[in-house]
Amino acid sequence: MPRYDYRCRACGSTFELNRPMAEAGDPAVCPSGHDDTVKLLSTIAVTGKASGAPAARPAGGGCCGGGCCGG
Numbered sequence: 001m002p003r004y005d006y007r008c009r010a011c012g013s014t015f016e017l018n019r020p021m022a023e024a025g026d027p028a029v030c031p032s033g034h035d036d037t038v039k040l041l042s043t044i045a046v047t048g049k050a051s052g053a054p055a056a057r058p059a060g061g062g063c064c065g066g067g068c069c070g071g
């Protein structure tokens with residue numbers, strides 16, 4: 001059974017529920033009893049982003065930043 005993460009907007013706590021996929025969109029009640037909750041997107045391996053910094057950006061010197069290119 002899939003597990004879904006929810007966040008309570010009343011108290012701000014997050015909690016998980018195991019429920020059938022057919023009930024994934026049903027309102028969930030937080031452990032404190034609030035029903036003002038939202039379902040969070042499942043976190044699927046979003047950690048550890050590789051080093052992908054844009055390298056070798058051409059040193060513009062300031063021409064296209066100062067306005068000389070725009071006339």
Ligand SMILES: [Zn+2]
Nearest residue numbers: 008011030034
């Ligand atoms: Zn709550």
